[in-house]
Amino acid sequence: MEEFSDLLNYSVKIVESKLSEVFSELDKEAGEVTPHLNSIPYIARDYTLRGGKRIRAFLALVGFWSKAWGSGDVDTVSKLMAALELLQSYLLIHDDIMDMDELRRGGPTVHVWFRDECLKTCSSSNCTHYGISQAITVGDYLEATAVENLAMLKLPSEAFEKLLVTYSKGLRKVAYGQYLDVLFSNLPLARVGENDILLVHKLKTASYTVELPLHLGAIASLKYTDKLLKELSSYAIPAGIAFQLRDDIIGLFGDPRTTGKPSGSDVKGKKKTLLVIRAYQLSSSKDKEFLEKVYDELPSEEITDEHVERVREIVKSTGSLDYNLKLIDELVSQAMQEVEKAVEINHEAKEVLTWLLNKLAYRER
Secondary structure (H helix, E strand, O other), X not given: OHHHHHHHHHHHHHHHHHHHHHHHHHHHHHHHHOHHXXXXXXXXXXXXXXXOOOHHHHHHHHHHOOOOOOOOOHHHHHHHHHHHHHHHHHHHHHHHHHHOOOEEOOEEOHHXXXXXXXXXXXXXXXXXXXXXXXXXXXXXXXXXXXXXXXXXXXXXXXXXXXXXXXXXXXXXXXXXXXXXXXXXXXXXXXHOOHHHHHHHHHHHHHHHHHHHHHHHHHHHHOOOOHHHHHHHHHHHHHHHHHHHHHHHHHHHHOOHHHHOOOOOHHHHOOOOOHHHHHHHHHOOHHHHHHHHHHHHHOOHHHOOHHHHHHHHHHHHHOOHHHHHHHHHHHHHHHHHHHHHHOOOOOHHHHHHHHHHHHHHHOOOO
């Protein structure tokens, strides 16, 4: 399996080299307009390149080779890989605002960075609003740059139309998932069920993190068929949901020094994960009252580390953690079965998808 780690590292080098080129061009473009714009490409570069697994870029490469392994122009797919990472930064910047997170990948979130710059250099009395406003702009800026990189693929018109339609539909699915995620965060615990949470995971994670990169890579290769795309989807949806369930476990129980995110941020953001929903359904009256207090009554800023620790204890004691771990196993098994029976996906791609599935569904960070 070491060869697949080498392939992932190869993919990371490709995309980060392309991203460096992109940001150099953005530096030049902004500087030619006015020096006042220099902060935009600076923080966009820093935020994007400071870390991240580059899984979407890697899956785009796997999708590109899913019909004929190792074929095609890597420079072509590198633009797609860069586009997906720019898109990821755009979505994360806006997600950080909605979740009120201050830390991402071991550094300040973009709205916090602008807020702090404002406090140091500006006379504004509302640097928090300034930071949010500028972060929204940087997110939009990155999404526009992602689309520009897609346009540079120079595909035949039919394939290019297919690519853009797929990209746009994928982005709308993320919007639907994000809307529901925010909505459920603001609904009482009793009004949110397991199927609601799994739908969010399907829309916001599985469709975007796994299915979309695989589809875009396959389309960019010009070797795609409808059957191939369907086979990739059959793997992507259960795999993506398993990834997200693991992410939620890491979010509640992970070490911030390892994850790069604040401890308990999901609880303080009142995020309704399956861990919490299942714990609520299984808990005693006393624990139900506590969870309702944290998720339905307390303002986010009043949720303490002690509250977070009690939530962890309830998730464990009710069996919710075990339930989530078992569901991950079931989803991994389903995704592996779909890969095994696929006829359009080549053998090498099947091996890589199986390796990646196990790597991400059972990761610790």
